[in-house]
Amino acid sequence: MKRFAWALLCLIPLVAAAQNSLDGRRFDTQAGFTGKPAHIARDILSFAEGKFHSSDCDQYGYDKGSYRTTANGDSITFEVETRSEQHGRNVWKGVIRGDSVEGTMMFYRKPTWYRPNPEPLEHWFKGKAM
Structure with missing residues (x-):
């Protein structure tokens, strides 16, 4: 009996992870600098095989x-970091409620000789499931 109970306790994190998985979800989003209107008219955010992907960031090598x-409760929050060898890293934080997603993306620019300590740039994003 103890072995059975132990086996069940070991499975709980796996079941919880499966329930929170966003794999297979895709969202059609817009984005912009925090406090400004959208300057990215369409960015497809997708989740597959435990990975997050931003279609707009492809052009920058992320x-x-x-x-x-x-x-x-009725929402799932997510966090992810994506990297570009040339441009730096993006830290995404979002909330999904039903068919809607919204959140922030902090762009940490790669330091350069002319900008050794660049300030991060915060963006907002929001959209609907596809």
Whole structure:
């Protein structure tokens, strides 16, 4: 009996992770600098095989990043970091409620000789499931 109970306790994190998985979800979003109107008219955010992808970031060489989720009542929050060898890194934080997504993306620019300590640039994003 103790072995059975132990086996069930070991499975709980796997079941919880599966329930919070966003794999297969895609969102058609807009984005802009925080406090400003959208300057990105269409960015497809997708989740597959434990990875997050932003279609707009392809042009800047950003990779897919492993996402983490947390269930909060009727919503799922996610966090992910994506990187570009040339441009730096993006840290995404979002909330999904039903068919809607919204959140922020912090762009940490890669330091350069003329900008050794660049300030991060915060963006907002929001959209609907596809």
